[in-house]
Amino acid sequence: MTMNRLLLAALLAPAFATSTAQAQAPAKGVADDIFADHPSMDRNAVVMPGPDAKPVVPFFAERPIGDASIARTADGGWILTGTPLRSGARHGVALWTSIDGKSWKGWGPARIAGNGIAPGDVSERYLAPSVTVARGGLYLAFSDKTGCARIATGTTPGGSFAASPCLVEDTSDASLFVDRDGTGYLLWGGGYIAKLRPGFQKLAEAPRFLKPDQKLFAAHPPVGKDWPVRTRVGRTGATMFRDGDRYLLAASEVTGRMRTATEDLFIAEGPTPYGPFSMRMLAVPHAGRGAIVRRDDGGLATAYNPKCEDGFALFCEQVGLVPLERAPDGRLRQAASVLTEDSAVAARRPLITGETMRDPSVTLGGDGFYYLVGTLDGYGYHKPEGGVKLWRSADLRQWDAVGLVWRWEDMGYDFGGNIAELWAPEIKWVARDRTYYLAFSVMERGVGGKTWLYRSSSGKAEGPYQNVTTSYLVEGIDGFPFEDDDGLYFLWGGGRIAKLNAARSGFDGPVRTLADVDGDAVGYEGNGLIKVNGVYFLTGAEWHGPLRTHGTYDMMYGTSKSLFGPYSQRRMGAPHGGHGTAFADKQGRYWYTMFGNDPTAPWRMHFGLVPIDIGDPASIGVPRIDAARE
Numbered sequence: 001m002t003m004n005r006l007l008l009a010a011l012l013a014p015a016f017a018t019s020t021a022q023a024q025a026p027a028k029g030v031a032d033d034i035f036a037d038h039p040s041m042d043r044n045a046v047v048m049p050g051p052d053a054k055p056v057v058p059f060f061a062e063r064p065i066g067d068a069s070i071a072r073t074a075d076g077g078w079i080l081t082g083t084p085l086r087s088g089a090r091h092g093v094a095l096w097t098s099i100d101g102k103s104w105k106g107w108g109p110a111r112i113a114g115n116g117i118a119p120g121d122v123s124e125r126y127l128a129p130s131v132t133v134a135r136g137g138l139y140l141a142f143s144d145k146t147g148c149a150r151i152a153t154g155t156t157p158g159g160s161f162a163a164s165p166c167l168v169e170d171t172s173d174a175s176l177f178v179d180r181d182g183t184g185y186l187l188w189g190g191g192y193i194a195k196l197r198p199g200f201q202k203l204a205e206a207p208r209f210l211k212p213d214q215k216l217f218a219a220h221p222p223v224g225k226d227w228p229v230r231t232r233v234g235r236t237g238a239t240m241f242r243d244g245d246r247y248l249l250a251a252s253e254v255t256g257r258m259r260t261a262t263e264d265l266f267i268a269e270g271p272t273p274y275g276p277f278s279m280r281m282l283a284v285p286h287a288g289r290g291a292i293v294r295r296d297d298g299g300l301a302t303a304y305n306p307k308c309e310d311g312f313a314l315f316c317e318q319v320g321l322v323p324l325e326r327a328p329d330g331r332l333r334q335a336a337s338v339l340t341e342d343s344a345v346a347a348r349r350p351l352i353t354g355e356t357m358r359d360p361s362v363t364l365g366g367d368g369f370y371y372l373v374g375t376l377d378g379y380g381y382h383k384p385e386g387g388v389k390l391w392r393s394a395d396l397r398q399w400d401a402v403g404l405v406w407r408w409e410d411m412g413y414d415f416g417g418n419i420a421e422l423w424a425p426e427i428k429w430v431a432r433d434r435t436y437y438l439a440f441s442v443m444e445r446g447v448g449g450k451t452w453l454y455r456s457s458s459g460k461a462e463g464p465y466q467n468v469t470t471s472y473l474v475e476g477i478d479g480f481p482f483e484d485d486d487g488l489y490f491l492w493g494g495g496r497i498a499k500l501n502a503a504r505s506g507f508d509g510p511v512r513t514l515a516d517v518d519g520d521a522v523g524y525e526g527n528g529l530i531k532v533n534g535v536y537f538l539t540g541a542e543w544h545g546p547l548r549t550h551g552t553y554d555m556m557y558g559t560s561k562s563l564f565g566p567y568s569q570r571r572m573g574a575p576h577g578g579h580g581t582a583f584a585d586k587q588g589r590y591w592y593t594m595f596g597n598d599p600t601a602p603w604r605m606h607f608g609l610v611p612i613d614i615g616d617p618a619s620i621g622v623p624r625i626d627a628a629r630e
Contacts, residue, residue, distance in 0.1 A: 035378075035379045037548070038379075038548075039547075039548065039549070039550075039551065039553075039597065039598045039599045040358070040596065040597045040598065040601075040604045040605050041604065042604055043327075043328065043329060044599045045327070045333070045599050045604060046281075046282045046283070046284075046285060046333050046334070046550070046599040046600050047285065047333075047334065047340075047341075047346075047599070047600050047601065047602060048327075048333075048336050049336055049338075049339055049346075049347060049602055050336040050337060051349070052337070053336060053337055053338060053339050053347065054337065054338060054339065055314050055338070055339045055340075055342075055347075056304050056314055056320040056321070056322050056338050056339065056340055057314075057315075057320060058315055058318035058319060058320050059101050059102065059319065059320055059321055060080055060096065060098075060104060060318060060319035060320075061318045061319075062096060062104050062106060063084065063085075063086070063088055063106075064084075064085040064086045064317035064318070065082035065083055065084055065085060065094075065305070065317060065318075065319065066082055066083040066085055066128075066288070066289075066305065066307060066317060067082050067083045067127065067128035067129075067173070067237065067288070067289045067305070068080065068081075068082040068288070068289065068290075068291070068303045068305035068319045069081050069082060069128075069129065069130035069131050069175070069239075069289070069291045069303070070131070070291050070293055070303045070319070070321075071131045071132055071133045071291070071293060072133065072293055072294055073097070073133055074133065074136075075099075076099075076296065077097060077098060077099045077100075078097065078098045078099075078101050079095065079096070079097050079131055079133065079138070079157065080095070080096045080097070080098075080104075080131070080319065081093055081094060081095050081096075081129050081130065081131045081140065082094070082128075082129070082305065082319070083126075083127050083128055083129070085317055086317075089108060089109055089122075090125055091109055091120075091121065091122040091123070091124050091125050091126075092109030092110060092112060092120075092121075092124055092125075092126060093109060093110045093112065093126055093129040093140045093142055093152070094106070094107075094108065094109055094110075095107040095108075095110055095131070095157045097157055101321070107157040107158050110140060110152065110154070110157070110161050111159070111160045111161060112124075112140070112152045112160075112161045112162075112163050113160065113161070113162065113163060114162045114163040114164075115150070115163050115164060115165045115166075116163075117144065117150075117163045119160075123145060124144060124145050125145065126142040126143065126144065126145075127143065127172065128142075128143075128172065128173045128174075128236075128237065128289065129141065129142035129174075130142070130173075130174065130175035130176065130239065130291065132175070132176045132177070132178060134178035134182075135178065135182055136155070137153060137154070137155060138153075138154045138155055138156065138157070138161075139151055139152070139153055139154075139176050139178070139200070140152040140154070140161060141174040141175050141176040141186065142174055143171050143172055143173075143174050143188075144166075146166075146169075147169060147170045147171060147172075148166035148167070148168070148169055148171070149166070149167045149168040149169075149171040149174040149186060149188055150163050150164045150165070150166060150167060150174075151163075151164045151167065151174075151176055151184075151186070151196075151200045152164070153200065164200060164201045164202075165201060165202070167186055167194075167196075167202070167203055168186065168188065168192075168194070168203070168207065171188040171189065171192075172188065172189060172236070173188055173189055173190075173236050173237045173238065173289070174186065174187070174188045175187045175188070175237075175238065175239045175240070175291075176200070177239070177240035177241070177242075177273070179242065179273065180242065182198075183195065183196075184196040184200045185240065185273055186200075186203070187238045187239060187240055188238065189235075189236065189238060190232050190233065190234045190235040190236055190237075190238055190251050190253070191209055191210040191211060191232055191233050191234065191238045191249065191251055192207050192208070192209055192210075192238070193207065193208060193209075193210055193238075193240075193273065193274070194206065194207040194208070195273075208274070209232075210233065210238070210249055210268075210274065210275060210277060211230070211231060211232050211233065211277065212229065212230060212232075212233065212268055212277050212278065212279045212280055213275060213276035213277055213278070213279075214230065215276070216230075216278070216279050217229075217230050222548065222549075223548070224547055224548070225543075225545070225546045225547040225548070225551065226546055226547060226548040226549050228253070228255075228280075228546060228549075229279055229280055229546070229549050232251070232253075232280070233249050233250075233251045233266050233267070233268045233277065233280040234250070234251025234252050234253040234265075234266045234280070235251065235252070235253045235254070236251065236252050236253070236289065237250075237251055237252045237288075237289030237290075238250070238251040239251070239289075239290075239291050239292065240273060241291075241292035241293075241300075243300060245271065246269045246270070246271065247269065247270050247271070247272060247273050247275075248267055248268075248269055248292055248332070249267065249268045249269070249270065249275075249277055250265060250266065250267045250283070250290060250291075250292055250302070251265075251266055252264060252265050252266065252287070252288055252289050252290065253266060255545040255546055255550060255551070256544055256545045257285070257544055257545035257550065257551055257552045257600065258311075258312055258544055258545075258552045258554060258572070258575050259544045259554065259572050260309070260310060260311040260312060260572075261307065261309040261310050261311075262285060262286055262310050262312065262313075262545075263286070263287070263288045263289075263306065263307060263310060264282055264284065264285050264286065264287060264550070265282075265283050265284040265285075265287035265288070265289075265290040265302060266280045266281065266282055266283060267280070267281060267283040267292075267331070267332050268280045268281070269331075269332075278331070281331045281332070281333070282333075282549070282550040282599065282600070283302070283324065283331075283332050283333050283334065284302055284304065284322050284324075284333075284334045284340060285334075285340050285341060285600050286304070286306045286310055286312060286313040286314070286340050286341060287302060287303070287304045287305070287306070287322060287340065288303075288304070288305045288306045288307060288310075289303070289305065290302035290303045290304065290305070290322075291303050292324075293321075295323060299323060299324065299325070300323070300324040300332065301321050301322060301323045301324060302321075302322050302324060303319055303320070303321065303322075304319065304320035304321065304322045304340065305317075305318070305319045305320070312341050312342050312343055312575065313340075313341075313342060314339075314340065314341070314342045322334050322335070322338055322340060323335040323337060323338060341575075341600070343575050343576075344610065344611070345574060345575050345576050345577070345594070345601075345602060345610055346602055347602065348594075348602055348608055348609075348610060349602070349603070349608065350596070350603045350606035350607060350608040351396075351397070351399060351606075351607055351608050351609060352391070352399055352606060352607045353606050355376060355377075356376065356377070356378055356605040356606065357374040357375065357376060357595055357605060357606055357607045358374060358375035358376075358379070358380075358423075358424075358579075358595050358597070358605055359374055359375045359423065359424040359425075359478075359526065359579045359580070359595065360372060360373075360374040360580060360581065360593040360594070360595050360607045361373050361374060361424075361425060361426040361427050361428075361580075361581045361593065362427075362581055362583050362591070362593050362609075363427050363428050363429045363436070363581075363583060364429065364583060364584065364585065364586065365429045365436065365461055366429050366431065366434065366459075367460075367461075368394070368586065369392050369393065369394055369461070370392070370393045370394070370396055370585075371390060371391070371392055371427050371429075371436070371461045372390070372391040372392075372393070372399060372427070372593075372607065373388055373389065373390055373391075373425040373426070373427045373438070374425065374595065374607060375422070375423050375424055375425070376389055378605075379421065380421035380422050380423045380443070381408075381421065381422045382419060382420065382421055383408045383415060383419075383420040383421075383422070383442075384408045384409065385408075386404065386407075386408075386422070387404045387405075387406045387407040387408060387410075387422065388404065388405055388406040388422070388425045388438060388440060389401065389402075389403065389404050389405070390402040390403065390404075390405045390427070390461060390462060392461070396585060396591070396609060399607075402461070402462055403462075405438070405461070405462050405463045405464075405465060406438060406440075406454065406463065406465050408422075410465070410467075411452070411467075412467075413471060413472070415442075415444055418444045418445045418446060418447060419444070419445040420442050420443070420444045420445075421442065421443045422440055422441075422442055423440070423441045423442070423443055423449070423477060423478075424440065424441050424477060424478050424479075424526070424579065425438060425439065425440040426438070426439040426440070426478075426479055426480050426481065426581070427461065428480075428481040428482075428483070429461075430481065430483050430488055431483065432483065432487075432488070433455075433488070433504075434459055435455060435456045435457075435458075435459045436455070436456040436459075436460070436461050436463075436465075437453060437454065437455050437456075437481045437504075438453075438454040438455075438456070438463075438465050439451060439452065439453050439454075439473075439479030439480065439481060439490075439492075440452055440454075440479070441476075441477035441478060441479060442472075443477065448475070448476075449475070449476055449477035450472040450474070450475050450476070450477075451472060451473055451474050451475075451476060451477060451478070451479040451492055452467065452472050452473055452479075453467070453468045453469075453473045453479060453481070453490065453504070454466060454467055454468065455468055455504060468503070468504045468505050469505045469506065473490065473506075474490070474492050474493075474496075476492050476493035476496065477492065477493065477525065478492055478493060478525050478526050478527065478579070479491070479492045480492065480527060480528050480529065480581075481500075482497075482528075482529040484531065484563060486499075487499050487500065487508075488500045488504065489529075489563070490507070491514075491527050491528070491529060492527075493525070493527070494521040494523065494524050494525060494527065494540070495513050495514040495515060495521050495522065495523075495527055495538075495540070496511055496512070496513055496514075497511070497512055497513070497514055497563075497564075498510065498511040498512065512564055514527070514538055514564065514565050514567060515565060515566060515567065516558045516565070516566060516567045516568060516569050516570045517566045517567070517568060517569055518569055520570060521540065521570075522538045522539070522540040522556050522557060522558045522567060522570045523539065523540015523541045523542045523555075523556050523570075523579075524540070524541070524542055524543075525540065525541050525579060526539075526540055526541035526578065526579025526580070527539065527540045528540075528580070528581050528582055529563075530582045530583070530584070530590070532590075532614050534561060535559050535560070535561060536559065536560050536561070536562070536563055536567075537557055537558075537559055537582065537614070537620060538557060538558050538559070538560070538565075538567050539555055539556070539557045539573060539580075539582055539592075539620075540555070540556050540557070540570075541553060541554070541555065541556070541577075541578040541579040541580075542554055542556045542570075549599075550598075550599060550600070551598060552575060552576055552598045552600060552601075553576060553577075553578035553579075553597035553598045553601070554572055554573075554574070554575050554576060554577060554578060555572075555573040555574040555575075555577030555578060555580060555592060555594075556570045556571065556572060556573060557570065557571060557573040557620050558570045558571070559619075571619070571620075573592070573612065573620040574592050574594065574610050574612060574620075576594065576596065576597070576598060576600070576601040576602070577592055577594050577610060578594070578595070578597045578598075579595075579597075580592050580593035580594050580595070581593045582612060589611065590611070590612045590613070590614055591609045591610065591611055591612060592609070592610045592611075592612045593607065593608075593609060593610075594607075594608050594609065594610050595607060595608070596608070
């Protein structure tokens with residue numbers, strides 16, 4: 001099974017989902033600065049679905065189109081254009097209108113003529129045209145077959161349009177913005193702009209490129225995969241809209257989120273058409289090129305017109321409308337009333353909302369109860385505060401806090417005054433030893449991470465727990481005990497593994513590294529293992545897309561009939577799943593724990609469960625959920 005099988009019905013939440021309390025304590029000092037403005041913070045959220053959020057649906061499906069551009073008419077109706085696809089006429093600028101946004105009238109290719117363009121010339125195929133309604137006129141912006149940006153002026157969809165001369169050569173995605181005073185601006189590409197002379201027949205100035213204000217990055221320049229945030233708002237489809245005294249610059253870009261061609265809509269804002277613009281923010285995932293319009297209630301909305309290459313879009317080559325809302329910090333994002341992603345993860349809800357949790361780990365114990373631990377207190381308890389807290393459940397629905405089962409004072413290790421944070425505890429029932437093991441990592445400022453392994457001396461999940469050795473077990477983070485037929489193994493880091501000795505105090509044999517057939521790590525952190533019908537499933541966490549800004553933290557997996565691999569080429573298992581634990585419940589169904597670590601996850605830093613479907617010996621998928629939301 002692949003993720004491409006996920007359909008709209010997969011967006012329905014489980015019957016035992018709880019309400020979404022999204023409160024999140026502010027982050028305190030951390031072992032390094034990686035959490036200073038982390039995507040898992042609610043203030044960075046792009047998606048904050050409400051309990052009654054519904055998937056966006058097409059409101060235009062008359063024929064397949066791409067690069068949709070939409071505007072409102074003076075009487076409150078709608079006018080739409082785009083790139084016609086598949087069968088039928090594909091030349092010129094096709095137009096459709098609607099009074100109510102439900103029934104559409106097609107006008108065919110607009111009758112554009114003048115300055116070398118002949119009406120009805122089928123060789124004139126205009127890609128990504130746009131439509132603008134302003135000051136009693138109807139304007140079509142497009143790039144002709146030679147790559148020249150033009151504006152055609154008319155008054156009605158069925159009337160004639162007079163084409164301007166070539167305004168800019170070698171352009172794409174041309175659009176027109178008309179300000180309240182009648183001044184027109186031509187935009188194209190991912191953010192080029194030039195003011196037009198009255199009548200829109202010639203440029204009034206040299207073009208310039210719009211981008212986020214560089215002063216925003218003076219103190220904290222982007223690093224790594226975050227470089228796009230300082231160089232542009234998007235790559236294609238730049239459009240502008242005025243909201244009060246603010247100018248909204250929207251553009252789209254394929255960033256590689258979710259390991260697929262997600263074409264997302266980004267928005268930046270400024271006090272003038274030239275800025276200075278705010279840092280670009282992801283506003284609507286999967287939207288494609290999205291023109292901003294005013295809704296009937298006065299709010300804003302944007303077109304949703306994904307390409308079929310996006311494996312997680314709700315539909316493709318049709319047009320929907322996504323309402324926008326203001327986040328607490330004032331930026332625009334999709335409203336809480338809608339869902340824009342086609343995955344079974346998109347509409348699920350966390351199960352514990354009373355406190356934050358990262359890296360959740362669940363095991364089915366020998367007593368028939370499920371036990372849960374995770375990274376707490378935002379981004380990990382600081383020594384000497386807190387420890388490892390345990391929850392228990394009989395049915396995976398209701399989770400009751402047991403309390404702290406391990407505290408720092410039990411460690412007996414001196415960190416020399418460095419800041420030390422407790423990360424990624426993992427709990428595992430080991431049947432052959434008839435007891436529970438607790439692994440956890442400590443990240444120490446300026447030193448790195450180490451991982452400890454503790455064992456319950458009572459055979460109970462609540463402990464007490466004792467260190468299997470006199471110090472840490474391994475250098476590195478994200479320890480995971482795995483019980484196989486021939487013994488107990490310990491997995492950590494990005495795929496290192498070794499067999500524990502009989503005393504569990506060290507290793508009996510060499511340390512190996514698990515990798516896929518290409519030699520790549522299945523995940524750079526958070527590896528785990530399950531074995532199903534003789535097949536090993538190695539899971540791991542990986543970032544896709546811009547890491548610090550708009551990427552996704554996904555669960556990857558590979559399979560092998562040998563514990564040491566090589567594993568199959570890594571594939572997506574659960575979008576937004578990231579660092580979690582796969583386990584079987586009492587009915588033999590499989591689940592994956594999830595906490596939400598990126599701005600397009602359905603929640604952030606709370607424990608939840610995602611069903612995983614092991615449909616054949618070589619794949620993991622997130623199954624459709626056909627039951628209605630309760």
